[in-house]
Amino acid sequence: MGLSRRGLFGLGAAGAAAVGAGVVGANTLLHDAPAAHATSTSDPYPFYGEHQAGIVTPAQDRLHFVAFDVITDKRAELAELLQEWTAAAARLTQGKEAGSFGAVGGAPEAAPDDTGEALGLPASGLTLTVGFGPSLFDDRYGLADRRPAPLADLPKFPGEQLVREISGGDLCVQACAHDPQVAVHAIRNLARIGFGKVSVRWSQLGFGRTSSTSRAQATPRNLLGFKDGTDNLKLEDADLLRDQLWASPQDSSAWMAGGTYLVTRKIRMEIETWDRTSLAEQEQIFGRDKGEGAPLGARAEFDPIDFAAKGPSGEPYIKDDAHVRLAHPSSNGDAHLLRRGYNYVDGSDGLGRLDAGLFFIAYQRDPRKQFVPVQMRLARHDALNEYIKHISSGLFACPPGVRDAGDYWGRTLFEA
Amino acid sequence: MGLSRRGLFGLGAAGAAAVGAGVVGANTLLHDAPAAHATSTSDPYPFYGEHQAGIVTPAQDRLHFVAFDVITDKRAELAELLQEWTAAAARLTQGKEAGSFGAVGGAPEAAPDDTGEALGLPASGLTLTVGFGPSLFDDRYGLADRRPAPLADLPKFPGEQLVREISGGDLCVQACAHDPQVAVHAIRNLARIGFGKVSVRWSQLGFGRTSSTSRAQATPRNLLGFKDGTDNLKLEDADLLRDQLWASPQDSSAWMAGGTYLVTRKIRMEIETWDRTSLAEQEQIFGRDKGEGAPLGARAEFDPIDFAAKGPSGEPYIKDDAHVRLAHPSSNGDAHLLRRGYNYVDGSDGLGRLDAGLFFIAYQRDPRKQFVPVQMRLARHDALNEYIKHISSGLFACPPGVRDAGDYWGRTLFEA
Numbered sequence: 122m123g124l125s126r127r128g129l130f131g132l133g134a135a136g137a138a139a140v141g142a143g144v145v146g147a148n149t150l151l152h153d154a155p156a157a158h159a160t161s162t163s164d165p166y167p168f169y170g171e172h173q174a175g176i177v178t179p180a181q182d183r184l185h186f187v188a189f190d191v192i193t194d195k196r197a198e199l200a201e202l203l204q205e206w207t208a209a210a211a212r213l214t215q216g217k218e219a220g221s222f223g224a225v226g227g228a229p230e231a232a233p234d235d236t237g238e239a240l241g242l243p244a245s246g247l248t249l250t251v252g253f254g255p256s257l258f259d260d261r262y263g264l265a266d267r268r269p270a271p272l273a274d275l276p277k278f279p280g281e282q283l284v285r286e287i288s289g290g291d292l293c294v295q296a297c298a299h300d301p302q303v304a305v306h307a308i309r310n311l312a313r314i315g316f317g318k319v320s321v322r323w324s325q326l327g328f329g330r331t332s333s334t335s336r337a338q339a340t341p342r343n344l345l346g347f348k349d350g351t352d353n354l355k356l357e358d359a360d361l362l363r364d365q366l367w368a369s370p371q372d373s374s375a376w377m378a379g380g381t382y383l384v385t386r387k388i389r390m391e392i393e394t395w396d397r398t399s400l401a402e403q404e405q406i407f408g409r410d411k412g413e414g415a416p417l418g419a420r421a422e423f424d425p426i427d428f429a430a431k432g433p434s435g436e437p438y439i440k441d442d443a444h445v446r447l448a449h450p451s452s453n454g455d456a457h458l459l460r461r462g463y464n465y466v467d468g469s470d471g472l473g474r475l476d477a478g479l480f481f482i483a484y485q486r487d488p489r490k491q492f493v494p495v496q497m498r499l500a501r502h503d504a505l506n507e508y509i510k511h512i513s514s515g516l517f518a519c520p521p522g523v524r525d526a527g528d529y530w531g532r533t534l535f536e537a
Numbered sequence: 538m539g540l541s542r543r544g545l546f547g548l549g550a551a552g553a554a555a556v557g558a559g560v561v562g563a564n565t566l567l568h569d570a571p572a573a574h575a576t577s578t579s580d581p582y583p584f585y586g587e588h589q590a591g592i593v594t595p596a597q598d599r600l601h602f603v604a605f606d607v608i609t610d611k612r613a614e615l616a617e618l619l620q621e622w623t624a625a626a627a628r629l630t631q632g633k634e635a636g637s638f639g640a641v642g643g644a645p646e647a648a649p650d651d652t653g654e655a656l657g658l659p660a661s662g663l664t665l666t667v668g669f670g671p672s673l674f675d676d677r678y679g680l681a682d683r684r685p686a687p688l689a690d691l692p693k694f695p696g697e698q699l700v701r702e703i704s705g706g707d708l709c710v711q712a713c714a715h716d717p718q719v720a721v722h723a724i725r726n727l728a729r730i731g732f733g734k735v736s737v738r739w740s741q742l743g744f745g746r747t748s749s750t751s752r753a754q755a756t757p758r759n760l761l762g763f764k765d766g767t768d769n770l771k772l773e774d775a776d777l778l779r780d781q782l783w784a785s786p787q788d789s790s791a792w793m794a795g796g797t798y799l800v801t802r803k804i805r806m807e808i809e810t811w812d813r814t815s816l817a818e819q820e821q822i823f824g825r826d827k828g829e830g831a832p833l834g835a836r837a838e839f840d841p842i843d844f845a846a847k848g849p850s851g852e853p854y855i856k857d858d859a860h861v862r863l864a865h866p867s868s869n870g871d872a873h874l875l876r877r878g879y880n881y882v883d884g885s886d887g888l889g890r891l892d893a894g895l896f897f898i899a900y901q902r903d904p905r906k907q908f909v910p911v912q913m914r915l916a917r918h919d920a921l922n923e924y925i926k927h928i929s930s931g932l933f934a935c936p937p938g939v940r941d942a943g944d945y946w947g948r949t950l951f952e953a
Contacts, residue, residue: 183717183744185882190889229817236812237762237827238880241755286887301599301717301744302758305882309760309891313812320889326882328599328717328742339657342718344725346653396652396729401645411653464654466601466721466742467883471702473606473736475725 162299165244168214170522171379172367173530175248175297176459176484177356179335183301184327184463185308186385186480188254188290188515189319196262200535202318206251206294206311207529216244219310236313239306247298249307251530252383252517257291267534269374271382271487272518278500281511287323287387288513295383295482297461301326323513325387327463327480334461340414340422344390344464344477345508347407348414351422352449354459365457365486368518372487376533379521381484384492387465387513390478395508406504408443416445442504448495456491458483478509488516578715581660584630586938587795588783591664591713592875592900593772595751599717600743600879601724602801602896604670604706604931605735612678616951618734622667622710622727623945632660635726652729655722663714665723667946668799668933673707683950685790687798687903688934694916697927703739703803704929711799711898713877717742739929741803743879743896750877756830756838760806760880760893761924763823764830767838768865770875781873781902784934788903792949795937797900800908803881803929806894811924822920824859832861858920864911872907874899894925904932 159166162182166174191199209219220234258268294311296304305326312321331343332350336357343349354361368377395403404410404417414422418430418438428446432438439446450457461484466477485491500506520531575582578598582590607615625635636650674684710727712720721742728737747759748766752773759765770777784793811819820826820833830838834846834854844862848854855862866873877898886892901907916922936947 187885229820230815232813233762233816233819233827235762236760236808238758238760240758240762240828287884302880305744305760305880305893309808309812309893312891313809316809316813321885321891322889324882324885324891326742326744326884328721328744342654342656344652344654344721346649346651346656392652392725393729393732396725397648397732399646400649403649404645411649412656464718464721466740468703468742469603469737469740473738475728475737475740477721477725 159244159246162246163243164246165215166246166248168211168523169525169528171524172381172522173250173519174214174522175250175295176366176381176461176519177334177362178246178248178297179338179356180330180332180461181246181248181297182299182330183297183304184330184480185296185301185304185324186327186482187294187296187308187312187324188322189292189294189312189315190322191257191261191291191318192320193318194261196535198318199262200531202315203251203531203535204529205314207523209310209314210249210307210530211523211526213307213310214244214247214249216242216247219307219314236306236310239303242300242303242306245298245300245303247296247303247307249311250295250297250519252293252295252519253531253534254290254292254515254517256289264534267374267376269368269377269518271368271373271489272516273489275384275488275493275514275516276497278496278511280500280506281514283514284512287325288515290322290515290517292319293383293385293515293517301328325465325480327465329464331462331464331479332460334459343479344392345395345403345407347403347409347411348422349462350460351409351414354457361457362459365491366459366484368486377518377520378533381486381519382488383515383517383519384481384483384485384488385513385515385517386481386511388479388481389476389510389512391474391508391510392477393474398508405440406444406508408439408445440504442502444499444503444505447498447503453495453498454490456495458485458491458495484519575660575662578662579659580662581631582662582664584627584939585941585944587940588797588938589666589935590630590938591666591711592782592797592877592935593750593778594662594664594713595754595772596746596748596877597662597664597713598715598746599713599720600746600896601712601717601720601740602743602898603710603712603724603728603740604738605708605710605728605731606738607673607677607707607734608736609734610677612951614734615678616947618731619667619947619951620945621730623939625726625730626665626723626946627939627942629723629726630660630663630665632658632663635723635730652722652726654725655719658716658719661714661716661719663712663719663723665727666711666713666935668709668711668935669947669950670706670708670931670933672705680950683790683792683953685784685793685934687784687789687905688932689905691800691904691909691930691932692913694912694927696916696922697930699930700928703741704931706738706931706933708735709799709801709931709933717744741881741896743881745880747878747880747895748876750875759895760808761811761819761823763819763825763827764838765878766876767825767830770873777873778875781907782875782900784902792953793934793936794949797902797935798904799931799933799935800897800899800901800904801929801931801933802897802927804895804897805892805926805928807890807924807926808893809890814924821856822860822924824855824861833859856920858918860915860919860921863914863919869911869914870906872911874901874907874911900935
């Protein structure tokens, strides 16, 4: 039973000592019956389900993504941590604290089991999505023979300049919410709960979504100024989700049933150079017009793309090296991705430029057949490569959803 | 006359070449009559006025702050840039593009004079606030004798560990908005307009406000989990604003009439250490309870603080080294600050910790009498110092507001 953050404000405080004891147990019924779907940007999404939330959930506005190294050498401690995280996530996603706000049992002599900065804030559509990196399947935890085939190491792509310190990770958590304070609060509390067992390897904030994952959402824009994700896989595409998103027993491990595979890429953009490129060149590079997002040669964003159509000059409207042509499922054996990326700005780079770009996130059934061939094609041929650079990479197996309060993230992996 | 970003979506696109020409001049009347005050988080604030917006404006949710080095050596180019920036800001703050979206005159062969990523987004309460750093008053631009006395270099404070590369700057722009994409877009376009004349020195995103600047706003929380800015100077405090916020001819330069002085400090927090500190100790360090924000010994957030009140043990409820006691106007000769800071997370630090804290922003009439003595007291005695570290510092003279379309940022400085 949980303490509602919203409920807390109805309570008076009567000095320091009373706070911990005073609020525990109050307002325990709020948010225990979440709406089936968030109906406003304040409301919660359900935590329990066949699949993890935060994948086909309509992409929220803000992101805090973290990768952890596991530093305990005990498999039991790792499994225990995943249970503790699951319990905290079940509360956090419903707008409650990670634990009771004050000290456990109300003793002010203990550290609070919630860090407090989200007190008073609603659930804000928070979802928390966990993944397991390839390195978790080494010899430390007896999981080597459980590594699913689609979690094969990514190949080296031409031109990538990966920074090891911000790549990889044994575990990841994607926190998405409409309020960044809520996303940051969730990641910080999971890190706090994991103290001594995991260590933050890298962490990334994204300030604005660059993809829609539902037809009910308007297509947002990336930092090159173009609409992004028009042809994204969306939650309404039931058949495609079954075929292209969720792990299948045919090509994956049984413990991954209901799960999916996540690829992250931090893509730095040379935005100052881009900003001095002509509109015509920008549009030719993408293969879409900038204002409407329509395929070149067409009129509206969702018009079908005719890659054979030729303009008055006899040249194809969409060039051979245009981004939209190379990335399109029709160029890649009908491989789709469910993209869920975010724009980022990490300050400036010391050379007078903004350190900005796209934190790319894509979910899929099998990266070997989806992300890898698509990205290999892009890395080799995409006209956009002059303006972008891949500087980090992550690959994770996201286990199935948590079924109920007796289940936990990764149970099928650890308890098979 | 401007192009509304919202209006653009009413126009179809008919292939690449038509876009630039198609939209210029359309929908020019939208947003030309901004509301006197933003009535929703989408609406604009007025740009023109006696004072710059973004100071007493109710603090918006998100921040992008940038400091520039001026790289031109020509005073006329600098003044011209300020005029170009003013014109762009007058458009951007009203939800328009920095210039017409496509190429100038509709020619697709030119680079667009807006970068495009805010197309379709409303004004979102954007304010842009400019400041001039002490270094602008060196011998480069003939401004040395115009340096106002309150813009005296800050002293070295005990314990600070300033990083030169993310401190100082000839110019700064604070962009605040409810949508971070809108704030980032504004800064990026000002940087684009300034290409060859200015270079980004440092840049900081803040994801959540940590101060209220109006009594209509709920007090937000910092990343230590406490309400911050309860006793902040607020826009309703007319007498205090006159005495403590706006520059005065008595102690400032005439060109600064209607202006104010800005101090920024990036304050890294040792949040993992803090999170292992007991609730009682956290509350003693602040001098307030964590749940309600009430002064220790009192009941509610806005209860008057009785620094003499003693608890049952005979000790003061609020300790001598408590943050609220040391920072309070009553400890500092009635010196107030208008704080407008933001929480930040810049990823992680490579040592397993989140790189997080507070980007402190404070406006005031004279830093020599306000920020400096308050911060000196805090730097010497504050119990909080164990958990925080000042790593960057900025000081800027923010000129008066732009009166009308014939005026520009800094006109009183350059044209006296």
